[in-house]
């Protein structure tokens with residue numbers, strides 16, 4: 001039996017075994033008024049914030065030491081020791097210095113990447129509704145204390161461990177704790193001591209999700225004391241920086257490392273067996289290992305992803321699951337909500353239709369300043385009974401408020417309802433008889449109903465649904481007439497065609513006394529109110545940008561087809577309109593075709609969203625899908641990228657999403673796709689740029705070992721190249737802006753390899769140039785009388801200068817970039833100058849000559865070095881031209897192409 005011991009030492013039962021009143025008494029709370037504000041503050045002081053302890057992070061010293069944990073570093077350290085034992089202290093010191101410098105750079109970059117990702121966790125903090133001093137208020141969930149009375153609502157996340165005090169069909173998804181995904185019904189009844197966690201139906205546990213209903217509950221444990229806190233160490237590492245791509249590259253890198261180390265060991269053995277001096281062979285083996293192993297690759301991938309994530313945050317998209325960064329670049333279809341994502345969700349009633357008249361409503365926003373006009377003339381509402389009744393119904397069947405704030409009027413509640421409060425206020429209607437019962441609005445039902453003290457039932461909702469409940473309608477004089485269904489429908493559609501959201505209003509008396517809202521009577525249609533919701537300013541541009549980028553945009557809305565089509569047309573969405581009933585009637589095998597053709601989906605239920613996603617996926621589309629409600633969760637999970645709204649979205653939607661938009665704006669999805677493509681581009685560019693250096697160095701050394709004779713490049717010199725070139729030229733790469741044409745090409749096919757054949761050919765081409773240039777000049781210069789030190793200096797400069805010119809090749813995959821590159825990214829120009837300066841130092845500064853065994857070279861040698869570098873640049877540019885896609889190849893063409901649609 002679980003026993004809780006009070007500070008007094010008296011034993012009490014666990015909260016789930018006690019009644020709600022007992023739990024409230026134990027915790028000094030109140031099941032109606034909650035804690036007092038000062039008491040809550042005092043408790044917060046004592047109990048600390050309601051947060052889970054930060055996952056135990058390794059200390060900085062350990063993290064620094066971990067930088068040395070790699071096979072390559074072991075090889076280097078070993079070679080430093082052997083070099084020192086052999087008496088070559090300068091070489092040993094240089095190797096050690098480089099290893100330490102490398103670790104510092106790795107440590108700093110890792111810290112930056114981690115910081116960018118940790119910031120994401122902080123951004124997804126949640127809030128909680130708590131009752132204190134009898135008033136409901138929204139506070140950060142970190143401020144909750146034991147004894148607090150919390151309000152739970154469908155869509156929310158349970159913010160602490162709670163004892164349910166009241167349940168109105170409350171259901172909770174506890175899969176985060178129990179693994180069981182079917183929602184569990186909650187009620188306040190006490191359970192026995194034997195009940196395991198999953199059976200404690202009177203408890204709600206931190207981190208679980210409310211999928212249905214409402215309720216109140218008393219906080220029994222916060223922070224680390226919660227059940228989630230107890231298993232926290234299991235989920236603490238959730239932010240590990242891993243994606244399919246990082247794993248693939250890490251695997252590739254490990255494979256190459258093992259192969260090169262094997263090759264190096266083999267070189268050493270064969271050399272020694274052939275009777276060559278062991279020290280010399282060791283040097284060759286170490287140089288080979290250092291030069292050929294692409295040790296920086298996994299780190300670069302992680303850092304590029306982390307930078308991408310940080311850039312997305314700046315553009316209002318928070319990535320919740322890192323693989324989404326990769327998937328974004330391949331997105332082929334974006335399915336987006338209309339209200340709030342493509343439009344501003346700032347509703348204003350512009351027209352009221354009743355009794356055969358169309359009344360115009362002036363004014364903007366939620367300010368109750370405006371007039372009601374009939375044919376341009378102000379009207380007295382008293383003389384227009386239908387108008388008064390329609391506006392009154394809008395106010396009665398309503399949970400929103402408008403409150404003055406400075407010069408503005410602020411909305412509290414649902415924008416659709418806010419618009420109705422405002423339109424009533426413009427006619428001077430600001431109160432209705434008290435409400436005795438409510439049937440809340442639900443997307444599936446499409447209407448809301450209220451019963452008032454004067455015995456009147458008011459209903460408002462979609463025109464189709466409300467008309468189905470009516471058999472009469474008001475005429476101009478306020479008398480009841482038989483309902484003219486086709487005429488009202490026609491009128492509503494005409495208003496919809498103007499892009500207005502149309503709601504119908506009806507009233508009646510309960511079917512029988514005391515019947516309430518369970519059985520609605522047959523109603524009288526009072527009228528329609530049509531409201532305007534402006535498209536977001538950036539929506540049309542973003543839709544156009546998506547189209548140019550080969551991405552289809554599809555609007556999915558609960559609104560009427562006419563309204564949806566009109567708004568779609570305003571933002572440039574053209575295509576067929578498909579409605580919820582159309583989707584329901586469409587057999588599975590025909591759905592993919594139909595969905596492919598349609599651009600606007602109207603009157604869609606959240607369940608149908610799942611079918612839409614599956615239909616598109618059956619066509620190999622990569623889908624980003626937005627959603628905000630509890631019912632959207634399955635579709636968000638099914639989509640390749642689930643996108644939740646940060647402002648209007650429920651916690652359930654956010655939990656299911658891969659990405660959360662902080663501004664709810666469609667344009668942010670487009671921005672995230674652009675960044676996703678950019679991340680991929682930068683990765684590919686970096687890899688294509690960096691690999692030839694490794695391959696080239698490997699080839700030069702293997703050639704030297706096979707042919708015999710002096711090594712063209714020593715381990716310290718290889719280290720020097722790795723340090724200077726990667727740092728001075730590689731870092732500007734990370735800051736490289738996207739190609740201008742990034743949104744002018746088709747989405748990346750996720751099935752394609754990272755390095756396509758033309759790019760692999762390019763890597764080999766440059767590697768071959770490096771081999772021929774470096775190895776050839778090494779021997780030629782010596783034949784011409786150059787010393788060994790001079791010839792090796794020339795080899796190092798061939799590599800440095802070719803990497804420099806090749807960098808400009810790589811700034812754009814398919815376009816010449818020399819001059820544009822410098823202008824676009826000044827860091828590249830700065831890096832280039834820095835590299836030249838450093839290489840001059842390497843070649844001419846006496847202390848560098850001592851440290852690295854370099855030697856001054858003459859102008860002729862420089863000319864030959866430059867010739868190799870320029871030749872490499874020219875050949876790659878030629879290859880770019882040759883591999884540029886022809887027009888008919890464009891459709892299926894993959895990575896970066898230079899065409900414009």
Ligand SMILES: Nc1ncnc2c1ncn2[C@@H]1O[C@H](COP(=O)(O)OP(=O)(O)OP(=O)(O)O)[C@@H](O)[C@H]1O
Pocket residue numbers: 337338339340414416417441443446447448460461462463501502503556557558559560
């Ligand atoms: N608060 C409300 N009370 C009654 N009826 C409403 C209310 N809000 C919307 N409706 C009606 O229900 C229909 C569907 O609304 P719903 O909320 O499902 O769509 P939406 O979520 O606003 O649109 P979108 O899917 O584009 O975000 C609306 O067209 C309207 O006729």
